[in-house]
Amino acid sequence: MSDEPLVSLENTEVHFEEESGLFDFSEPDVVRAVDGVSLDIGEQDVVALVGESGCGKTTLGKTAIGLQRPTGGSVTYRGQDIWDAKDNNGDVDIPYDDIRRSLQIIHQDPGSSLNPNRRVLGTLEAPLKKWQPDMSSGDRREEIVRMLEAVGMTPATDYAGRYPHQLSGGEQQRVALIRALLMDPDLILADEAISALDVSLRVDMMDLMLELQQQFNTSFVFVSHDLSNARYLASHAGGRIGVMYLGELIEIGPPEQIINDPQHPYTKVLRWATPDLRSTDKAEEPPVRKIDIPDPKNPPSGCRFHTRCPEAREACKADSPASYDQESGHRVRCFRADDDHDYWSSQPVTDDEPSAHASDATSD
Numbered sequence: 001m002s003d004e005p006l007v008s009l010e011n012t013e014v015h016f017e018e019e020s021g022l023f024d025f026s027e028p029d030v031v032r033a034v035d036g037v038s039l040d041i042g043e044q045d046v047v048a049l050v051g052e053s054g055c056g057k058t059t060l061g062k063t064a065i066g067l068q069r070p071t072g073g074s075v076t077y078r079g080q081d082i083w084d085a086k087d088n089n090g091d092v093d094i095p096y097d098d099i100r101r102s103l104q105i106i107h108q109d110p111g112s113s114l115n116p117n118r119r120v121l122g123t124l125e126a127p128l129k130k131w132q133p134d135m136s137s138g139d140r141r142e143e144i145v146r147m148l149e150a151v152g153m154t155p156a157t158d159y160a161g162r163y164p165h166q167l168s169g170g171e172q173q174r175v176a177l178i179r180a181l182l183m184d185p186d187l188i189l190a191d192e193a194i195s196a197l198d199v200s201l202r203v204d205m206m207d208l209m210l211e212l213q214q215q216f217n218t219s220f221v222f223v224s225h226d227l228s229n230a231r232y233l234a235s236h237a238g239g240r241i242g243v244m245y246l247g248e249l250i251e252i253g254p255p256e257q258i259i260n261d262p263q264h265p266y267t268k269v270l271r272w273a274t275p276d277l278r279s280t281d282k283a284e285e286p287p288v289r290k291i292d293i294p295d296p297k298n299p300p301s302g303c304r305f306h307t308r309c310p311e312a313r314e315a316c317k318a319d320s321p322a323s324y325d326q327e328s329g330h331r332v333r334c335f336r337a338d339d340d341h342d343y344w345s346s347q348p349v350t351d352d353e354p355s356a357h358a359s360d361a362t363s364d
C-alpha cells in the first residue's frame, strides 16, 4: 500500500473578495477564510474540525473535497492536483469526474439538499444511474433496500416510497448519508451533519456515521461547532481533532491530547467554552484577554490569536508561528512549543496600545 495521502492540502489558502457596490471603486475587502493550511488526510481517516463560527471550517472542508477552488497552495487527491484535473492542465492521471465521485459531502440541512418532489427511491437511484450505468434496475433497487436496512430504515420498501416531507430530520439525514455512500466515496465531508438534529438523536447519528465509516472504509472530515462532539467522533474512530482560528489550523492531534493537554491557548478557550469538558478547567472567566473575535477581513498580524491570548508576548505580534510537531502527529502553531524561540525573552503584551493588523503590517 502506498503511503501517499488520500487528500493533501499544502499551504492552502482561500481568500474571498467581497463584492463592492456598483459605484464603489475602492479596493474590495478580502476575507481570508483559509490561510496557509497544510493537512494530509489518509485512508479511513477521521478529522473533526472545530472552531468558532466563521473561522473557515466549512471552507477548508469544501476545499479538501474539491468543491472550493483554493486561491493559493495546492490540493491533491492521491497525488493528482484536483484543479489541474478539473482544468485539464498538464498530465492528468486521475480524471476530475473520478475525483468528484470519490469526494462527497453531506450538508447540515438534509431537508434542503433532498428534492422535495422525489421519493427516496428516485433520490437514491440517481447516483447509481450516473456512476454505475450498467447496473440493472433490479440490482439498483436491491442495493438501495440493503442500504436503507443498513441505516435502520425498515421496512425499507416502505421508506423507499416516501417523499422527504414524510421523513423525520434524522431519516432525511440518513438518506443523504446513503446517497453519498452509494458513490463509493473515499472521503465524505459531513458539514455540521448533526447540528440540525434533536440533541437526543445526535449520538445515534454519530454512532451510525462511525459504523458506516468502518463498514465502507471511508474517510470522514466532520465539521462541528462542538468540541465534545468532535471528541466523540475522533476518539471512537481513532482520528484527530483539528482546531481552526481565523482561517488557520492552529492545532491538530489525537483527541485525548487536544482535550487533556491542549498546547495552543486558543484550544484551551474552546475547552473552557464546552460545558461537557469544563470539569478539567474550573475557571469562571474564559482564558482570554478579550472576548471579541477580530474581523477576518483584517486579521491581526503575527499570531492571529495574540490580541486575545493571555500568554501573548511582543514576539507574537511580529511573526506567524510555524507548525511545530509534537508527539503522535500532534501539531501546534504557537511559539510556546519552541523552547528556543525569542518569544521566551520578549515582553508580555499589554492592552494599552492598539494591536497591529496584518493589513497594517503589509501596507506601506
Ligand SMILES: Nc1ncnc2c1ncn2[C@@H]1O[C@H](COP(=O)(O)OP(=O)(O)OP(=O)(O)O)[C@@H](O)[C@H]1O
Pocket (backbone or CB within 6 Å): 016, 017, 018, 031, 032, 033, 051, 052, 053, 054, 055, 056, 057, 058, 059, 060, 225, 296
Ligand atoms: N462564498 C463566500 N464569499 C465570501 N465570503 C465567504 C464565502 N464563504 C465563506 N465566506 C466567509 O469566509 C469565512 C469563513 O466561513 P466558513 O463558512 O468557512 O466558516 P465556518 O467556520 O464554517 O463557519 P460556521 O461555523 O458559521 O459555518 C467567513 O467570514 C465567511 O463569511
